[in-house]
Amino acid sequence: MATIFILLILPLITSALSAWGRLARLRYWFTLLAGVTHLVASLYCLVTGINPFAPRSWLAVDPLAAFFLVILSHTFVLVTLYAPGFLQRMQGEEYARSRHWFYPALNFYLLANTLVLMVQQFAMIWVVIELTTFSLVPLMYFYRTKASLEAVWKYLFLVSLGLIFLFVGILFLGLAGRGWLDPSDFTVRNMTENSLRLDPLWLKASFIFVLVGLSAKIGLAPMHPGDVDATSNAPAPIAALMAGSLRSTAIAALLRFYQVIAHTEVRPFAQRLLVIAGLLSLAVAAVYMWRSRNYKRMLAYSSVEHLGIITLGIGIGGVALLGALLHLLFNSFGKTALFFMAGNIHQSYGTRKIESITGLLRRLPWSGFVWALAFFYIVGTPPFGIFFSEVLLLKGMIHFANWVPLVILLILLMTIFIGMGRSVLGMLQTPVATAELVPAPVEKFNFSHALALYAILLSVPLALFRPAALFDALRAIMTALGTTL
């Protein structure tokens, strides 16, 4: 019972409390409290694997939910820890209203995402995901500039339109179960148990609408523009939050539907769709990372790329699915680190254009070092985590001998490596063209670097020593998704 309280009700209370003006100073501590307890609770659920809710209720914490809850709360805690450093840099008067609504929206975001992960009733998924979008609007509109307004409008409009298609998909899923399905028990468990009685044609139609609907939220091509604009114009902590946890929540929703069709004969079709969507996103990411002018947009496209890899992994199935799940976890680490450093760079240089960032290592030695380390992390250099998840992905592809996607994947990964490498390493090393009149103070090691380094280095033991707790949960998820390792 306590876990339900921590997971659901506590974030609601803390968001209400932090909204209340008088307790302004404690606002940060409420959020941190909610985040840390949420993390502990979800780790507890992950390790023990118990489901605190009643067996037939609309909410449940199955292994899939537990794993994604850990990702959500871990990213949330990192962002909350980074937030005060960011906020006290934003002391300007025009940010007063945004600062006021920052923490309440953050807590509400935690609540909304937890709901999405735990909801079992399909019809509710659409409503709850809509909530996550609402929670993000004030956070994204932090800078109140023309660009962030445009980004918020586009994100709101496109994602809501996507969710309407999701609802159409849900209706078709209900239609597929015509005859025996009683609407009040339209839950994941019920549908998976008698998934063989579903009508394949409507199942196929429903998966198509669900994929198109959710890919606006996940950021898969060709519905990625809204998401890319939002991530690149949001402030650094929020961009990290979106890249790290929001997309994995959307992937969790997609996996819910995939869970249903995993045992039916529609599955090969769904896998082929996912492979196409994955490769398309990789291609789009390659197009825009080859000659990128703005490093935040480059990171946004890097998220599109990694989500493309994850979808590809799910589409391939088998070991690649395990690789995809691991990739989700490690991607959240990498993205938080990258966006934190992007925040530091943006705060020190004041611009997002890559060519005006020169002599990064001389001006911000620590941020530059962690920025380079995060680049090597995200590109998949060993011994960091992404390398191992990509090994599993490639192993899966070779096991199922689909050579064409493999060749395309390798070519696109190479193109992205060249594009991103040129920008990142260029930023690090190009000498300062004209020596500044007043040399900026050389940066000291501060808390944001510690956070980013922690996130990156955490992936090494996880990938190398494969802790049993995590991998048992992953195997449980795999069996739920109908793939035996």
Place this chain on the structure above:
Amino acid sequence: MELISSDPFSWLAYALFFAGAPLLTGFVNKLKARFSGRFGPTVFQPYYELFRLARKETIYSVHAGFISRLAPVIVLCTAAFAALFLPLGKTAAITFPGDLILFAYLLALGRFFQILAALDTAGGFEGMGASREARFAVFAEPIFFFTIGSLAIVTRSYSFTSILVGGISWSDPSFVVFVSVGLLSLFFLMMSECSRMPVDDPNTHLELTMIHEAMILDASGVDLMLYQYTASLKFLLYCVLAALLLNPFGVFGPAIGLVVFAMTLGGMAAGLALVETLMARFRLVLVPQFLLFATAIGLLNVLIFIRL
């Protein structure tokens, strides 16, 4: 196959070989003079040249360093050592499988040092000679390897003695064609290596025309003597190699072997003298084509024979 041959008879042959080197050059100059209607200097004129130089004082350039002092010795030793591989007696002085590779690379070492010595003097003309020598030497090695290499592959043996003494079986007529074509490309090789007429004019001192002479322009006294002697030694080396190739009986076989060997040597010298009197020097740009022609013959030769 024991390394150093101990039969005194071959040591005598080598003594004769080293002593007689300038004689062949003198003989060729004599023939050239005769063909162009002049009486010409005595056949022993090169010997007098060498003794005169030996007594002279050696002058080194201000810029010359250790290389200029060491190079003449290395050039001489490499040529002399390479000569020891040729089977003048029953077997060569030094034989081991693969000595034809060492033969070629020893000559390359000599050339390496001679070019460096030329560059050491910081003079314009020596640099010109060095650059031309380096350019034409590049084509010399392929010709050598085509002829001797194909012989080695055909006779399945890898040292001069085993190829030249026992290897060539004269009974098979196609073999005669193979050897004679090989001889022709060796003749071209000799013209380029020993800087004879069509490639380089041995007795000119016009700055822009000479190659070998330009490299030793700054040499004097004992160094110049060593260089001159080595030039004539290399000339004899190639003629003997060609003669051994053509001589089925082995130099110290029955008496007739010696006569045939002397006759082929004379023939080669006469042929060269004839070529030198009749032809002028090629333009430098054409020399690579001339040498590539020799390589082409070698390639065709090998193709014909191996297809057989």
Place this chain on the structure above:
Amino acid sequence: MINAFTILFCLTLIYLAVTTRLSTYVLILVLQGVLVAGVHLLAFFDNFAWSHLIVAGGVLLVRTVLIPFYITKIIRDLDMGHGDRTRRYHPGFLIQMAFIVIGAFVLSHQLSLLTPQTQINVVPFAAAIAGIAAGGLLIVRRKLLLAQVVGFLIIENGLFLLGLGIQSEMPWTIELAGLLDLFVLVFLMGIAMNHLKTHFPEGESDELTGLRD
């Protein structure tokens, strides 16, 4: 009776293609809200339950009163009553809309033949598909931001009809939650519109092209 209402719904869609004035858009929204609520009531007339009334009442309240009223308030504040008069009237929109409606009916008919065991009633299903496609077309064709919001709401109505068309009867709590969601969404879009007005006076989607690579 349901078929009559859905046919009326398709007529409003076609009328949509003709007008460019925002006030008529709001009128169409109100009309569609009423039609949809009517269809909802009629669909479940036989097994009557209080929940249907509550849902129908909620639909009427949100779709016909709250949202249109809010949109007219936005139009009045940002004096966008004129609509985008700049564009000369072009028949292409009408032809595409007609093509969509006809296509929807043909598709729905084929689908009902293809999957007999799920007996979808053809006309509401066709109207739903037409609604969704028409909303999409409106968003793509019209430049005004508010027109795009209206297109969004038309898709929403089509969606609601789809729910009725295939008689998948959702628990009423979810229906109401959906409606609440929709209202909050429109409310947020309203707030965004005010802010947009300050930065983008024209209120046209073509001005919003700052973020491109």
Place this chain on the structure above:
Amino acid sequence: MIWFFVISLLLEALSFVMPAFVRESRRLNVAVNLLNATALLLGLTFSLSGLLVYQYVEYQIELPAAGPVVIGFDGLSLFFLFTFQLLSFAASLYAIGYLRDYIERGFSVRAHLSFFTLLIVAMQLVAILHNALAFLIAWEAMAVAAYFSIVFDQDREDVRRGGFWYFVATHASALLLFVCFLTLHEKTGSWNFNDFASYTGYDTQTLAIVLLTGMIGFGIKAGFMPFHAWLPNAHSAAPTHVSALLSAINIKAGIYGMARLMMILPALSAAYGWGLLAVSLVSAVLGVWYALAQHDIKRLLAYHSVENIGIIGLGLSVAWLGRCYALPELVVLGFAGALLHTLNHAIFKGLLFFGAGNVYQRAHSGNVENMGGFARVLPLTSATFLVGAISICGLPPFNGFASEFLVYKSFFRTADLLHGYAPLAMLVSAVGLAFMGGLAVACFTKLYGIVFLGVNRSGIAPQPQSEPASSNIPLLGLAGLCALLGIFPQIGLRLASPALNELANSAQAPVGWASPLAQLQIVFALFLALVAICYGLKRWWQSKAGVRVHETWGCGYARITFRMQYTASSFAEELVNLGRPMLAVGMKWKPISTILPTAEAFHSHCHDRMENGWLAFHGVIGRVLALFRWIQSGNIRHYVLYMFAALFFYLLCALVWN
């Protein structure tokens, strides 16, 4: 003995961390490099004793991600470990002197030194790890460490570009190796090389994939011709001690990989052997031809690495043919030639780069055109550079000749044992090798003559400066090794014999195959004795006949100036023009137009056709990707259209695919 190696690794780990503690650059430079040197000395004793008294030793570390990680010290690994440690030892010593100059100019060496140490450690790990995943990890770590060591002088744009090219090439090779090892892992279920070797169920398709991706992956790293474009830029960008490491041993990691693949996999088809032969021949001949046309010392030496890799490739291809036709003697000969040339090349290439480094520090530019007369200023460097130059051309007394001799021998033995067109192919490759030898002689006479001999071409005679002791030791040591391994090639073979026994269990090969090398020793001894006697006689005779020093004889022309000397481009101009189709020489000069012409400038640059090919390919990718930039058009109506289009596309797929 393994403790020696473990201690050396620990010491290197310590020197990796040391820059964090010691702040002051000068002391740090000496401390780190000396620590590395001592650690490598320990490592050397381990690998040398491992090679001499050979016994296969294997250790296992349990790593959940990669299964049991096997660290095996078999003949091949020990041989390459020995080569890597030897050159790293020399490079560390040399780095002390070389970096002192940079430190005085205000460069911070802290990051550079730790990456340099990481590079040394990663290379050693690559040689000894027998687990594919661990091998890949060490491979990428080597790539990252090498990248950051190259990009030391960051302010120069060509250094950054060269470093980035290197990094892209190694990443591409890593991706290919991914596929290669994963296919093997997929088939055999384990990551260890001996499981790959013992598995017999390979079907031809998997073998073809593994071989192609593996050979191309390792080929890119080794620098075979079509993939060599990154090599000259990276080696000329790096500081000398790093480019020495890169050129001497880093590319050998590719050769090690190829040899390991050949050991693991059953001989598939001879086509691979002939393919490798062709590629190696092209790499060798074109490599040296491009080197001839270069004006920068380091680029010239880098192209020579491509040439020597070609020679090693020739040896490997003969070994591969031997495996295909089940002729163990050929396998032994091929591998002996390849391994010996790997060791020899590592030694003399390192020597040449150190010499070039000393010259570079005096002339402050790599351009050969305005150098000359350095022999007087750097006597020791010029002597050792001469030894290096002679051995790289494969000329007799030094070690280059011994390995090329073995390669020739393998050619002729193949011509004997194989029939059909094999003899012709072997003869052509022997002639190719000879032709390349001639080109190498031309190239190195040009380099040595222009840089060290004659008078300085820039008019300012370089001022004599003391050569730091720490850089003399590696120079003398390596030159001594060149002589030692040249005159006594048996030593080299003795080091390679454990590897050869495993590669082809050479017990079956006829015993006499190594006998000519023994005879070479005696022949060389005789030759050196003859040279010494003649030189003594000449000096004695000259002292009697009198020696004088006077101005160079310019055929009577009195006022000879330094500008009359032959320059590098004029020396090699004719030969470079001969290679016209492959070597594009771009010339930029204004023809004299006015009657009283003012200053004129002439600039000629030989650009590498394949490098231009890769740059053009890079441009094409850019243009193709630019075609799709319209996706992010900024207009929301397009995005909605994309959504509906995607929906329509997927529905279409549903209809088509069911």
